[in-house]
Amino acid sequence: MDEYILQAKNLNLYYEDNHALIDINMVYKKNKVTALIGPSGCGKSTLIRTFNRMNDVIDGCKITGEVLFEGKNIYGKKVDVMDVRTRIGMIFQKPNPFPKSIRENLAYGPKLHGIRNKEKLKDIMECSLKQAALWDEVKDRLDESAMSLSGGQQQRLCIARALTVEPDVLLMDEPTSALDPLATSKIENLINELKKNYTVIIVTHNMQQAARVSDYTGFMYLGVLIEVGKTSQIFEAPEKELTENYITGRFG
Amino acid sequence: MGKFHNDLKLLKDEVEKMGKLSSSMLRDSITALENLDQDMAESVIMRKEELLRYDSEVEERALEILTLYQPMAKDMRKLATILKLDTYLARIGRYGYDIARVTKDLCCQPHIGKLVSIPHMADIVKGMIEDALTAFKEENTCCIDDLEERDDKVDALRHSIFRESVSYMMEDPKHITRCSHYIMIARYLERCADHACKMGEKIHYMVTGERKEIR
Numbered sequence: 001m002d003e004y005i006l007q008a009k010n011l012n013l014y015y016e017d018n019h020a021l022i023d024i025n026m027v028y029k030k031n032k033v034t035a036l037i038g039p040s041g042c043g044k045s046t047l048i049r050t051f052n053r054m055n056d057v058i059d060g061c062k063i064t065g066e067v068l069f070e071g072k073n074i075y076g077k078k079v080d081v082m083d084v085r086t087r088i089g090m091i092f093q094k095p096n097p098f099p100k101s102i103r104e105n106l107a108y109g110p111k112l113h114g115i116r117n118k119e120k121l122k123d124i125m126e127c128s129l130k131q132a133a134l135w136d137e138v139k140d141r142l143d144e145s146a147m148s149l150s151g152g153q154q155q156r157l158c159i160a161r162a163l164t165v166e167p168d169v170l171l172m173d174e175p176t177s178a179l180d181p182l183a184t185s186k187i188e189n190l191i192n193e194l195k196k197n198y199t200v201i202i203v204t205h206n207m208q209q210a211a212r213v214s215d216y217t218g219f220m221y222l223g224v225l226i227e228v229g230k231t232s233q234i235f236e237a238p239e240k241e242l243t244e245n246y247i248t249g250r251f252g
Numbered sequence: 253m254g255k256f257h258n259d260l261k262l263l264k265d266e267v268e269k270m271g272k273l274s275s276s277m278l279r280d281s282i283t284a285l286e287n288l289d290q291d292m293a294e295s296v297i298m299r300k301e302e303l304l305r306y307d308s309e310v311e312e313r314a315l316e317i318l319t320l321y322q323p324m325a326k327d328m329r330k331l332a333t334i335l336k337l338d339t340y341l342a343r344i345g346r347y348g349y350d351i352a353r354v355t356k357d358l359c360c361q362p363h364i365g366k367l368v369s370i371p372h373m374a375d376i377v378k379g380m381i382e383d384a385l386t387a388f389k390e391e392n393t394c395c396i397d398d399l400e401e402r403d404d405k406v407d408a409l410r411h412s413i414f415r416e417s418v419s420y421m422m423e424d425p426k427h428i429t430r431c432s433h434y435i436m437i438a439r440y441l442e443r444c445a446d447h448a449c450k451m452g453e454k455i456h457y458m459v460t461g462e463r464k465e466i467r
Contacts, residue, residue: 208322235324237461247324249256 004068005030005199006051006088006169011065013046013055020046022223024065028169028216033191033200035214035231037207039251043223044203048171051201052088053081069169086113089162093174095154097146097161102138105146105157109165124164131197132160133190152183159190163198170194172202176209188213207247211235219243256321260330263313264388267334267341270306271385273299274341275378277348278444282374285355285437286367293359296352303345310338326461333458337388340447344381347440354433364420364427370437373409376402377441380448387455396452400467406445413438 006028013021021043028034036044046055053074055061066073074084086109098105106125115121125142129135134156138149146157155175162170172191176184191200191213204210210217211231218228219238227240238244245251253261277296284292314335317323323331380402383395417431449466456464 207324211324236328238325244325248327249254249321249324 003030004028005070006201007066007068008047008050009066009068011047011050011067012063013043013050014060014062015058016060020223021050024225026218026225026228028199028201030199031195031197032215033195033202033213034216034218035210036201036203036218036220037205037210037247038220038226039246040205042220044220045173047220048090048173048201048203051169051171052085052090054090056081086165087167088169088171089165089167090171090173091155091158091162091175094178095151095158097149097154097157099145099147101143102146102149102157103142105161106164109161113165128160128163131163131194132156133186133193134160150183152179152186155179155183155187156190159187159194167198169199169201172200174203174205177205184209207235219246221246256317256323257327259313259317259321260323260327263310263317263334264330266306266310266313267337268385268389270303270310270338270341271381271388273303273306274345274348275381275385277303277345278351278374278381279348279378281348281351281355282371282378284352285358286371288355288359288362290356290359293352293355296348297356299345300349303342303349307338307342310334314338326458329458329461333388333454336454337451340451344444344447347444350440351437354437358430358433361430364430369409369413369416370434370441373406373413373438373441376406376409377445377448380406380445381451384448384451384455387452387459391459393452393456393459396455399449399452403445403449403467406442410438410442 004027008024008026011021011024012019024047036047038044049055050063050067051069051074055063063075067075069084069088073079074088098108100108103125106128107121110121110124115124126135126139129138134153137153138157141148146154149157155178159170159175176187179187188209191202194200195215202210202213214231216228217231217234219226219234219240219242221242227234227238227243229239234243235247238247277299280292281296283289284296314331318331321327380399384399387393387396414435417434420427421431453464453466456462
């Protein structure tokens with residue numbers, strides 16, 4: 001049981017009258033990559049957004065059921081949302097660095113957590129940039145604006161920024177859909193490295209990407225989790241016909 | 253049907269045609285051998301070029317579909333099966349060609365006695381290949397569930413043809429060349445049965461998603 005770092009339990013989500021997530025039960029294993037696939041609007045982004053309470057800010061959004069992080073419900077009373085978002089970081093579709101220097105981007109999170117020591121900040125910065133496979137490319141230009149980096153570099157900077165606060169889980173919502181194939185392959189290699197220390201949950205439209213980077217895959221349709229299994233099984237011989245039809249492109 | 257599924261269907265049709273060609277080469281080579289029919293043997297030999305053309309075309313188109321569409325699940329299994337079937341069918345047709353070549357050499361003299369075991373063995377092998385092709389076409393494995401038993405019969409016949417030929421050779425050294433050919437032909441037929449079994453394995457995987465070992 002303890003190998004599951006995150007678990008959705010009877011999770012339902014409503015945007016006003018729209019029942020967007022229907023009775024989701026899904027577990028996420030520690031140090032594994034889990035991919036969520038499904039057609040647009042099936043609820044996969046909504047689902048990962050519930051894992052660090054990003055839906056809290058949406059008016060009319062109501063959630064029932066539980067999201068257990070290390071066994072504790074993140075929607076429980078007395079839970080500090082900021083703490084949840086520290087432990088469960090998120091990378092978005094479009095790179096969103098702050099319009100500041102590379103150094104300031106990376107110092108932002110740790111400073112918010114009260115770290116002021118310059119040496120310590122420098123260590124955190126170097127370590128996260130190395131983990132995000134960006135150190136060699138930016139080590140001589142740390143005071144340049146983050147906006148001067150290429151799209152792929154910006155996305156890796158965002159990953160490095162998420163790592164500075166030492167999360168356990170990284171949520172990635174279409175992290176490569178705005179990147180070229182070369183930058184995409186760098187991020188994919190990076191995901192493979194990251195899973196040694198982190199648990200990754202990735203939403204992707206690109207099925208080949210899901211097949212390449214993930215250990216487990218879940219297929220969602222109309223707010224329902226249709227099938228979850230080992231990635232090799234889902235893409236080689238899925239059990240459900242709906243999954244088969246979707247991944248072979250026979251949908252609609 | 254989208255372009256991808258249409259392309260895949262066309263490719264499958266091509267493999268079915270290649271299957272017909274290659275099993276016809278084996279079938280006709282055995283008929284030519286039975287009747288020592290030089291013309292028929294020659295017609296099998298002539299089909300080799302067409303077989304080679306299918307072999308490279310099927311492979312080329314399968315790789316093209318793989319590159320362009322990166323298929324998943326049953327489409328991926330079908331394409332993987334097609335790539336393997338291409339090789340097996342090319343080998344089977346090629347054995348038909350080899351038997352036709354030998355037949356031309358054998359035409360100068362009558363058979364030693366009546367040829368019984370080789371045609372019987374060939375009937376079983378042809379049945380195995382045809383049923384594998386039907387299973388592929390219909391995407392249904394019920395007619396290939398007993399390939400293993402049929403393959404056992406083929407193996408037994410090969411041994412019996414070998415022993416029979418050896419006794420003829422011991423009876424009269426003049427029979428050595430001819431009987432060596434019979435032994436080789438039995439060996440070719442046994443290989444064709446093996447290829448049919450391998451086809452069965454791949455088709456089983458294509459249809460069910462599960463791997464099954466035949467013998």
